[in-house]
Amino acid sequence: MVTSTTDELKAMGGVSGPNDQALRAxxxxxxxxxxxxxxNMGHMPADYPQFMASGVGARVVxxxxxxxxxxxxxxxxxILGHRHPVVEEAAARxxxxxxxxxxxxxxxxxxAxxxxxxxxxxxWAMFQKNGTDxxxxxxxxxxxxxxxxxxLVAKGAYHGAAPWCTPVEAGTTAEDHANLVRYIYNDLESVRAAAQSVAGDLAGILVSPFRHDAGFDQELVDPTFARGLRQLCDETGAALILDDVRCGFRLHFGHSWQPIGVEPDxxxxxxxxxxxxxxxxxxGNDRYRAPVQTLFTTGSFWCSSVSMAASLATLDVLEREDSVATMVAKGTQLRDGLDAQARHWGYPIRQTGPVQMPYLSFVGDDDRAVGTLFAASALRHGVYLHPRHNWFVSAAMTDADLALALSATDAAFEELREAHVEIGPPAS
Amino acid sequence: MVTSTTDELKAMGGVSGPNDQALRAxxxxxxxxxxxxxxNMGHMPADYPQFMASGVGARVVxxxxxxxxxxxxxxxxxILGHRHPVVEEAAARxxxxxxxxxxxxxxxxxxAxxxxxxxxxxxWAMFQKNGTDxxxxxxxxxxxxxxxxxxLVAKGAYHGAAPWCTPVEAGTTAEDHANLVRYIYNDLESVRAAAQSVAGDLAGILVSPFRHDAGFDQELVDPTFARGLRQLCDETGAALILDDVRCGFRLHFGHSWQPIGVEPDxxxxxxxxxxxxxxxxxxGNDRYRAPVQTLFTTGSFWCSSVSMAASLATLDVLEREDSVATMVAKGTQLRDGLDAQARHWGYPIRQTGPVQMPYLSFVGDDDRAVGTLFAASALRHGVYLHPRHNWFVSAAMTDADLALALSATDAAFEELREAHVEIGPPAS
Known part of the structure; x- marks a missing residue:
């Protein structure tokens, strides 16, 4: 909910460029x-381009x-920046x-x-094409x-967009979701209750490394919660499944719960x-090696080699350059800079999630109206971020990139201030 | 079922090369x-390499x-041959x-x-990564x-390897398949009965352009059957869904039922x-444009441009060079050559399916034992084909490639004959 005059807000908005508009048509x-x-940029400010032309390093065009x-x-x-030369060269070879x-x-x-x-x-390892696969x-x-x-899956968690897991019900059937039971992230009692409710028929517990639901402040995992999941799986024989699709190799060079010492199956x-x-x-671990061989799953492109060559090169660079540390350093500078700017311009913000996967919200901005204005303004000033989804800092970000990003966010805060944007009470 | 002596058969077999064996280990x-x-070559003759190094045109190494x-x-x-220069150039660009x-x-x-x-x-069009998507x-x-x-889906048809459609039950639940009802391909009465059995809850009829079940002689579609499906969908409001994943652009430059004038939804x-x-x-057609916008499906790489540039180039070449005609011509020569060889060596074979997606079986060879020996021998003589799945002829096949392929199959027939391989009565 934004408090400002309609004219001032209208004056803030823009639209994407003429080529983008023509392509949209x-x-x-x-x-x-x-x-x-x-x-789909249909629900984003009209400033956001739907169509992209190119990218290199930490810049896109x-x-x-x-x-x-x-x-x-x-x-x-x-993760290493667009068209990273080492990766591109391995792929081309x-x-x-x-x-x-x-x-x-x-x-x-x-x-593997x-x-x-x-x-x-x-x-052991197996390969596919989509995170949902x-x-x-x-x-x-x-x-x-x-x-x-x-x-068992956490309420609100995103694990893909197939009928069994898509967050939108249209086109799916009750049977698609019949075998999911919801728990609350970081609430071990809710997991135990969910497990109890299907005792004797529990196959696994699916969990994200941290709570990264879109549209909500992010929540790091409570190590006690993670250890409790492991224990529950040990007790019941269920598989502990870590969905590292979004976080993998951003939090740690290894799986994302390695630092807290909790091993998924x-x-x-x-x-x-x-x-x-x-x-x-x-x-997977050895307990699951034999069961894998009883099932059949495949895809026309699951064995394709170019993406595997690219992955090998990516892993080499991630390890050699300690890219996680780079992302943490740049993410920390970004977070500190944004905090200082918000204080300077008098906007209360919350920054949650790991610094290399930042999430910014304006306190009290329940419908994300102010955050959306901020994102659109920041975009116009040269940084591409998102008002309702976590961001991703790449290891390609240079000091110059960071400075430009922060100058764009500073200009966005200033623009909000000059348009007298205030976070108002929710409409009632 | 093969009738021969064990020693003769053993002498026929080989194993893949040392690099392949080392990689398998x-x-x-x-x-x-x-x-x-x-x-997975685990169920193929040991001659077949599990690991491939390269390909160009109609040759693989x-x-x-x-x-x-x-x-x-x-x-x-x-379809155009491995590493087709026009496609590779578009992708690289x-x-x-x-x-x-x-x-x-x-x-x-x-x-699109x-x-x-x-x-x-x-x-309209939407894009994904896997045929199963x-x-x-x-x-x-x-x-x-x-x-x-x-x-409704045809009994024995392959439509992918997700839990709802994988041909192997392990790891799937009854709920995954709860909304499928089986019919018999080319048997309109069976479709009508299946539709009747779920009257009021019928969403769609999924069908392949022809019956290309692995392990069975292939069966072209009866146009009356196809027209009957269209009519049934018109009567019931169900969607006619053509699974052109395997056949698309091999049978026709367009969807595979264009030549018979039956339009899927x-x-x-x-x-x-x-x-x-x-x-x-x-x-899809316009009737389905609005429903698409109510659902949510996506993937991290579904918008990636390189594969789309490759597709545009592929379509250009397919159209410009009338590649379907090329595949038909080469497929016809291959079929005729195989028929002549089989007659010459006294082996009764059946060749079914479209000539550009050939399927070869030995009459009476119910367990595919002779077909498997034939495939392994043909491989050793220089042609890569399959004993239990349809083959795919590419438009890259030159006269020299075809001659080499046929000389390899001729040598394979000869090898069967010299080892006194006969198609025996099934074990009872």
Whole structure:
């Protein structure tokens, strides 16, 4: 809820450039609604371009040539920066041999070995294309191993967009969700109650490394909660499934609960593992090796080698350059800078989640109206961020990128102030 | 069932090369069973390499440097030949700009426009990564449009490997398949009975362009059957969904039922549409445009531009070079050659399916034992084909490739004959 005059707010808004507008019109004719999914800008301020042209390092350029410091990084896949030269070179070298063949190449074995070496709980790996493929396969493996049906998932958590897990009910059936039971993140009692409610039919507990629900302040995991899940799985024989699709390799060079010493049985990966190349993975421990061999899942491109070569290169750079530390350092500077700016301009904000996956909200801005104005203004001043979803800091961010990002957010705070934007009481 | 002496048969067999064997051993440690899915060579003759090194045109090379004329083409994705220069150049040009960004590029609009122009029933397009994504989304759209749950599918048909459709039950639940009702391909009465059994709750009918079940002689569609499905959908308001994942652009430059004049409401595409780059698509007509906008499905890489640039180039070449005609011509020569060889060596065979998606079986060889020996021998003589799954002829096949393929199959027939292999009566 924003308190300001309509004219002042209107004056703040813009629209994306003429090339973007022209493409939106063409898209509307041949794509339902002009776009779909999480990259649909239909619910974002009109300033946001729907169509992008290019990216390099921490910068992206839209189809009208507007360049932005990128704080979304393709919603997670880009971790080392766009078109990282080491990754691109590895991908091109593999592409010159072959990508999708009658079998995998040596890259698959190398990558499985590498992941097993890096991720503490993993004894084996399998590969897919989508994060949803990986979370789905984890559930299937848990069911095959236990002979049980029920999977516990946190209320509000996002684990993909297949009918069993999409947050929107349209087109799905009651049967699609029949085997999910909800618990509250970080509330061990709610998990125990959920497990009890399906005692004898519990296959697994699916959990994110931290609570990163879109539209809400983020919540780090309580290590006691994580340990409690592990214990509950040990007691019941259920699989502990860590959905590391969004966080994987951003929080730790390994799975995201390694630092707190809690080992899942299965983990789901995608997004950043190949720096933007389409790849997903399921990692598991030896208890689940035999059950995997009883099931059948596959895809036409699951053995393609270019994305695996890209992943191997990505892992090399992540390790060699200690990219997690870089992202933490840059994320900390970003958070500190934003805090100082908010204080300076007199806007109460909350920054939650890990610094390398920042989430910013304005206190009292329940409908995200102020946050949305802020994001649109920041975009116009040169930084691409999001008002209702966590951001992603890449390891490519230079001091110059950070300075530009902070100068854009400072200008956005100033613009809010000059337009007399106040966070008003909610409409009643 | 093979009638021969064990020694003679043993003498026929080989194993894959030392590099392949070494990689298999390494893979066994870090991938359950050493491999998964349809590219798992665990159930193929030991001659077949599990790991491939490269491909160009109609030839593939395994990790031991053995070169084969490729009659599988990555199980469908490769239609113009491996690393087709026009496709590779378009992909590289796009990769130099960007692939996975904060939004799609202009390529998505161009590709949607192109597909709508080429595929007669299509008014719009959406893009995914896996064929299974596309078939799943078609079902979801049909349900969103009708408010009904049930999807009719042909007994034995393959529509993907997610829990709702995988042919192997392990790890799936009764709820996963609760909304499928089976009919018999080409048996309209069975479809009408299935529809009647769920009257009032019918969302869609899912059907392949022809019956291409693995392990069985293939069966072309009866146009009367196809027209009957269309009529049934018109009567009931259910969506007619054509699963063109495997056949798309191999049978016709357009959807596979265009030549018989039956228009689906929705169609699922993947495999060959980008000549090996990971891409899938759902095409639909205007009746389904609004329902699509009520649902939410997405993936981290669904907007990536390189595969779309590759698809645009693939479509250009397919159209310009009339590649379907090329595949038909080469497929016909292959079929005729195999028929002549089988007659010459005295083996009764059946060749079914479209000539560009050939399927070969030995008459009476119910357990495919002779077919498997034949495939292994043909492989050793330089052609990569499959004893239990349809093959895929690419448009890259030259006269020299065809001659080499046929000389390999001729040698395989001869080898069977010299080892006194006869198709015996089934064990009882």
């Amino acid at each position: 063409r898209a509307k004719a041949v794509i339902p609604g002009g776009m779909f999914g999480h990259l 839209d189809v009208d040539g507007r360049e932005f410091v990128d704080l979304m990084n393709s919603w997670g896949p880009v 593999q592409a010159a041999l072959g990508d999708c063949l009658n079998g995998p190449s040596e890259r698959m074995v190398e990558l 070995e590498r992941l097993v070496g890096v991720v503490s709980h993993a004894d 990986a979370t789905t396969l984890c559930c299937t493996i848990a069911r095959a191993a236990t002979g049980h049906r029920k999977i 299965l983990s789901a990966w995608s997004k950043a593992i190949a720096n933007g190349y389409a790849l997903a993975a399921v990692l | 390494r893979a066994k440690a870090v991938i359950p069973g050493g491999m998964f899915g349809h590219l 395994d990790v031991d440097g053995r070169e084969f004329v490729d009659l599988m083409n990555s199980w469908g994705p490769v 796009q990769a130099a700009l960007g692939d996975c960004l904060n939004g799609p590029s202009e390529r998505m609009v161009e590709l 426009e192109r597909l709508v122009g080429v595929v007669s029933h299509a008014d 596309a078939t799943t989304l078609c079902c979801t759209i049909a349900r969103a449009a009708t408010g009904h749950r049930k999807i 929705l169609s699922a595409w993947s495999k060959a549409i980008a000549n090996g780059y990971a891409l899938a698509a759902v095409l």
